[in-house]
Amino acid sequence: MEAAVEAERDAGKGTAVEVFTAFLKLGLTSFGGPIxxxxxxxxxxxxxxxxxxxxxxxxxxxxxxxxxxxxxxQVGFGLGLQRAGALGGFAAWTAFTLPSALFLVLFAFMAESLQGPLGQGLVHGLKLVAVAIVAHALLGMARSLCPDRPRAAIALAALALVAITTSAFGQVVAILLGAAAGMAVLGRKQDAGAAALSFPVSRLAGIIALSLFALLLIGLPLLHGASDGGFVQLADIFYRAGALVFGGGHVVLPLLQESTVQQGLVSADAFLAGYGAAQAVPGPLFTFAAYLGAVMETTPTGPAGAAIALVFIFLPGLLLLVGVLPFWASIRQYPLAASAIKGANAAVVGILAAALYDPVFAAGVLSPLDFAVAATAFMLLTLWKLPPWVVVIFCAAAGVVMAAV
Structure with missing residues (x-):
């Protein structure tokens, strides 16, 4: 309860510089994908x-x-927004996104890299980082969010559902069912010390954000159809990709391939090379859009194309979040809504557990030696309490050594 009170007291009292510094560190070290x-x-x-x-x-x-x-x-933007207002949200998004975007734009202008056994070993080592990080997060969140049998049961049911459906839609359904189960099982109970997550966003700002989201979603295709390409074409391609996909970076790839490779704007070889490089850099996989914008066989291309693609693929998700937040803060005040939130939180634990197996563990741990490296990294986080960036270096080095021998 004391931690909740302290967090509530400190909410919104940070600075944009503090947020930028924290997220720049994360943007440089957060390997392994959205989970x-x-x-x-x-x-x-x-x-x-x-x-x-x-x-x-x-x-x-x-x-x-x-x-x-x-x-x-979106979570990172929300954390920055909650900590330091609008400037904090912008600082969080910028610092977390730019490192990987810059790496990928540089890759677009470089000769082939991350090829051969050593490069592949580095990428594999970074996958093992994700195993340890996700396992560590799962352990901590399970202790906090599933402290009783009903919520543990909700988490297990969510795990099973997501494992069976293996789709982003299954994740959304699991959270919805978790919320319903929370209302049914937990009733109207509300913790007296529970701090609501508040954001400095007015309802007017939320309505404007939702209106702008819809206007761009409808208006950009119309402008694209009436234009000869250029800025509007790039904006339309990447805005639609960001607005119509659930489930993160890997899910957006088919949309991007259809709207770039199949339209003759990017070669298939260039698309796959960029996707491989995106696996080796930290930060969000959506920054793959910056690479595509840089190698487009149309204008604008290069840095200008990269900037347009990067902004417009993230813009719809951020507009939706800003639009929903002020109304969410009001809804969650009701006791029954609080029980629904507890159930949804428990479902998130189950979703994280399912993701720990597939794709994180299944894609990273391919041998007993891989398991030993991942287990060691987990121990470094949980028992030795080393910072994540040290574990990143350890796993990356281990991947290179294993590939060399």
């Missing part, structure tokens, strides 16, 4: 910096899972 990013965020901002409680953090994660767009980047 791993949520683990990094929790370690750095919930446990180490105590910006908010586990309950508030899981509530934000659950909300972002409902919305289309890059969930981890």
């Amino acid at each position: 791993a990013h949520l683990g990094y965020f929790r370690d750095e901002l919930v446990k180490r910096r105590a910006w908010l409680t586990d309950e508030a953090y899981a509530e934000l994660v659950a909300l972002c899972q409902f919305l289309p767009g890059p969930a981890s980047s």
Whole structure:
């Protein structure tokens, strides 16, 4: 309860510089995809910096899972917004996104890299980082968000549902059913010390954001059809990709391939090369859009194309989050809504557990030696309490050594 009160007192009292510094560190070290990013965020901002409680953090994660767009980047933007207002949200998005975007734009202008055994070993080592990070986050969130049998049962049911459906839609359904189960099982109970996650966003700002989201979604295709390409074409391609996809970066790839490769704007070889490089850089996979914008066989291309693609693929998800937040803060005040949130939070734990197996564990641990490296990394986080960036270096080095021998 004391932690919740402290987090509530400190909410909104940070600075944009503080937020930028924290997220720049995360943007340079957060390997492993969106699920791993949520683990990094929790370690750095919930446990180490105590910006908010586990309950508030899981509530934000659950909300972002409902919305289309890059969930981890939406969570990061929300954390910055909650900590330091609009400038904090912009600082969080910029610092978390730019490192990987710059790496990928540089890759677009470089000769082939990350090829051969050593490069592949590095990428594989970074996958093992994700195993340890997600397992560590799962352990901590399970302790906080599933403290009793009903919520543990909700988490297990969500795990089973997501494992069976293996789709982003299954994740949304799991959270919805978790919320319903919370209302049915937990009733109208509300913790007296539970701090609501508040955001400095007015209802007017929310309505404007939702209106702008809809206007761009409808208007950009119309402008694209009436134009000869250029800025409007790029904006339309990447805005639609960001607005119509659930489940994060890997899910957006088919949309991007259809709208770029199949339209003759990017070669198939260039598309696959960029996707491979995106696996080796930290930060959100949506920054793959910056690479595509840089290698487009149309104008604008290069840095200008990269900037347009990067902004417009993230814009719809951020607009939706800003639009929903002021209304969410009001809804969650009702006792029955609080029980629904507890159930949804428990479902998030189950979703994280399912993701720990597939794709994180299944894609990373391919041999007993891989398991030994991942287990060692997990122990370094949980028992030795080393910072994540040290574990990143350890796993990356281990991957290179294993590939060399």
